[in-house]
Amino acid sequence: MGVKLLLEKASVPGIRSYDVYRREGGYAAVEKALKEMSIEAIVEEVKKSGLRGRGGAGFPAGMKWSFIAKPEGVPRHLVCNADESEPGTFKDRYLMEFLPHLLIEGLIISSFALGSNDTYIYIRGEYAWVATILEEAILEATKNGWLGKNILGTGFDCMIHVHRGAGAYICGEETALIESLEGKRGNPRIKPPFPAIQGLWMRPTVVNNVETLAAIVPIIKMGGEEYAKIGVGRSTGTKLISACGNINKPGVYEIDMTISVEDFIYSDEYCGGIANGKKLKACIPGGSSVPILPANLLLKTAKGETRYMNYESLSDGGFATGSMMGSGGFIVLDEDQCIVKNTLTLARFYRHESCGQCSPCREGTGWMEKILQKIESGKGEMSDIDLLWDIQRKIEGNTICPLGDAAAWPVAAAIRHFRDEFEWHINHKELAQTSNFGLQHYADPIHVPA
Amino acid sequence: MSLQFNKEQMTELNRLVAHYPEGKQKSALLPVLHLAQDSFGGWLPTEAMDYVASLLSIEPIEVYEVATFYSMYHLKPMGKFIFEVCQTGPCMISGSENIIAYIQTQLGIQPGETTKDGLFSLKLVECLGACGYAPMMQVGKIYKEHLTKDKVDAIIAEYRLQAKA
Ligand SMILES: Cc1cc2nc3c(=O)[nH]c(=O)nc-3n(C[C@H](O)[C@H](O)[C@H](O)COP(=O)(O)O)c2cc1C
Ligand code: SF4
Ligand code: FES
Numbered sequence: 001m002g003v004k005l006l007l008e009k010a011s012v013p014g015i016r017s018y019d020v021y022r023r024e025g026g027y028a029a030v031e032k033a034l035k036e037m038s039i040e041a042i043v044e045e046v047k048k049s050g051l052r053g054r055g056g057a058g059f060p061a062g063m064k065w066s067f068i069a070k071p072e073g074v075p076r077h078l079v080c081n082a083d084e085s086e087p088g089t090f091k092d093r094y095l096m097e098f099l100p101h102l103l104i105e106g107l108i109i110s111s112f113a114l115g116s117n118d119t120y121i122y123i124r125g126e127y128a129w130v131a132t133i134l135e136e137a138i139l140e141a142t143k144n145g146w147l148g149k150n151i152l153g154t155g156f157d158c159m160i161h162v163h164r165g166a167g168a169y170i171c172g173e174e175t176a177l178i179e180s181l182e183g184k185r186g187n188p189r190i191k192p193p194f195p196a197i198q199g200l201w202m203r204p205t206v207v208n209n210v211e212t213l214a215a216i217v218p219i220i221k222m223g224g225e226e227y228a229k230i231g232v233g234r235s236t237g238t239k240l241i242s243a244c245g246n247i248n249k250p251g252v253y254e255i256d257m258t259i260s261v262e263d264f265i266y267s268d269e270y271c272g273g274i275a276n277g278k279k280l281k282a283c284i285p286g287g288s289s290v291p292i293l294p295a296n297l298l299l300k301t302a303k304g305e306t307r308y309m310n311y312e313s314l315s316d317g318g319f320a321t322g323s324m325m326g327s328g329g330f331i332v333l334d335e336d337q338c339i340v341k342n343t344l345t346l347a348r349f350y351r352h353e354s355c356g357q358c359s360p361c362r363e364g365t366g367w368m369e370k371i372l373q374k375i376e377s378g379k380g381e382m383s384d385i386d387l388l389w390d391i392q393r394k395i396e397g398n399t400i401c402p403l404g405d406a407a408a409w410p411v412a413a414a415i416r417h418f419r420d421e422f423e424w425h426i427n428h429k430e431l432a433q434t435s436n437f438g439l440q441h442y443a444d445p446i447h448v449p450a
Numbered sequence: 451m452s453l454q455f456n457k458e459q460m461t462e463l464n465r466l467v468a469h470y471p472e473g474k475q476k477s478a479l480l481p482v483l484h485l486a487q488d489s490f491g492g493w494l495p496t497e498a499m500d501y502v503a504s505l506l507s508i509e510p511i512e513v514y515e516v517a518t519f520y521s522m523y524h525l526k527p528m529g530k531f532i533f534e535v536c537q538t539g540p541c542m543i544s545g546s547e548n549i550i551a552y553i554q555t556q557l558g559i560q561p562g563e564t565t566k567d568g569l570f571s572l573k574l575v576e577c578l579g580a581c582g583y584a585p586m587m588q589v590g591k592i593y594k595e596h597l598t599k600d601k602v603d604a605i606i607a608e609y610r611l612q613a614k615a
Contacts, residue, residue: 075471087538087577118471125484125522126578128591161469166480167521169576183479183512185519201474242582244540250582288539288577329540329581337543345539349576355519 005218018140021101029220042113048224050236055209056327067196069204078116082123083172087288088329091240092210094252100137106213125166169353174207188401231257235310246334248272257310278334286326289406291413343414344372350407361404364395378429493524529564529571540581
């Protein structure tokens with residue numbers, strides 16, 4: 001069993017309620033932070049912990065906090081990003097649904113450290129029942145003196161507000177989220193100015209992911225240095241992974257980032273192997289935006305070394321032969337899955353979610369979907385593959401926000417690693433409608449544990 | 451104006467607006483549109499959007515541009531129960547296509563349509579954050595996960611019964 005810092009208490013009966021959470025040692029971190037620590041000391045512990053943002057980009061949380069501007073007389077805000085809409089990702093939902101008070105506790109400490117008297121949780125609109133769970137938890141915390149005026153006699157006032165979105169992946173991007181929180185369309189802003197200087201209502205704002213903010217609790221409890229000892233290298237602490245697709249045990253797992261990808265997929269503690277006795281074909285290890293990897297490159301790096309479930313190892317080899325930790329949405333595809341079709345559904349997703357501000361993204365995502373649809377439905381031509389490649393390249397790096405890149409990468413990686421499958425679709429138009437390319441891709445027998 | 455929040459809904463409106471600083475009441479637009487949609491028959495006619503604009507002291511256009519941007523707001527009348535089935539990659543590789551086809555046959559409608567009795571609408575949606583519990587769909591505020599054909603039958607029966615009650 002790996003170390004559990006976030007989900008340790010998830011299976012305690014009734015842990016969703018304040019009384020049980022408190023009895024299990026909850027809110028001790030708030031007491032410690034607000035009564036015994038200075039703001040500088042809290043930020044210092046977060047820096048020492050090496051905690052990296054869990055929303056996808058992996059930016060060091062302590063450093064982000066130290067960037068927040070503190071102009072005289074201007075309120076500052078902490079915003080918790082609970083938009084969670086990256087396909088494959090459902091870890092924040094789990095955390096909020098089962099351990100709402102853990103998030104509230106992390107939010108109180110973080111709000112104190114950042115000087116946010118009004119903190120917002122921006123939750124995706126579809127998670128309506130989760131929003132209700134959070135609101136109930138906030139009410140309980142307020143009744144028990146953890147929120148409101150003059151918390152623990154420190155003179156610090158704090159209220160947490162739950163704001164429901166209304167269906168838009170782009171609102172997970174931090175500046176689109178801020179726009180949405182201001183009651184507007186989710187159009188990302190051009191940076192600079194960065195939110196830390198001018199964010200919500202043009203006030204200094206920090207946006208952090210749910211899991212990042214929950215991780216503040218164990219960091220305060222155990223100290224940044226101890227937290228940093230868990231994991232490996234710059235992948236400190238634990239990470240929530242939401243595993244889905246063709247595996248025996250889909251679900252949310254907390255890992256300490258020292259475990260190998262192979263163990264994660266095949267051990268009974270985690271995914272429990274590929275479902276229905278099938279073979280592993282490919283995997284998108286960090287949410288739909290990150291490059292897909294064929295089984296051989298997933299389990300071992302191009303250098304033939306074991307690949308591990310951490311930031312560095314997952315990206316080993318760059319985009320040529322590696323991928324990314326991303327949001328921790330781990331999507332497993334078995335031998336029966338068609339890469340063209342899978343890529344098509346993702347292309348459709350990004351076309352649907354593009355806010356439309358930048359032409360490369362607005363037009364490019366539509367073209368990619370159309371061409372993939374053409375190949376998938378047996379009307380493709382060889383030149384379509386190069387055209388796809390060309391379009392994705394022209395989107396990447398040419399847009400206001402990273403959604404453009406996020407749309408380009410899955411298409412690029414699919415062509416990079418599975419070009420032969422695209423060609424097969426085009427050469428076997430009829431066959432491709434009824435059967436599948438399967439594992440023909442591998443010239444070498446792939447490593448598949450018995 | 452015939453569309454108006456009742457007393458309870460007004461209380462809820464005030465609770466929503468109170469989350470934001472003075473003068474920033476526009477921030478409540480998304481939550482208030484949810485309230486309006488829930489209160490006025492499951493969709494947002496222009497009249498409802500104009501009403502929301504007046505309540506928040508903003509221009510109607512500011513409401514329209516938001517209502518048209520977000521996928522959860524319906525701009526035309528929908529069935530009493532909307533089956534919003536996820537069709538994105540993780541659900542697709544877990545069998546969502548069969549489920550979608552099955553729902554189409556059972557309800558006799560295509561995606562985007564509503565049954566003649568006005569009970570059910572079918573809508574295909576993108577990832578709802580339930581990929582590990584696929585195939586799945588959202589009905590109102592509830593997620594229905596690990597869908598099978600039997601489960602779909604039971605769900606349809608459940609809502610038919612609910613409609614009669
Ligand atoms: C298109 C797009 C969607 C995003 N969606 C999310 C999301 O759902 N949740 C999230 O925490 N971060 C999301 N992000 C990343 C945020 O912009 C931001 O980096 C993050 O919330 C910062 O928090 P962290 O540093 O704690 O990770 C998204 C980014 C992009 C470009
Ligand atoms: S890259 Fe796409 S989603 Fe991002 S701002 Fe441009 S058009 Fe909008
Ligand atoms: S892909 Fe269907 S819920 Fe995520």
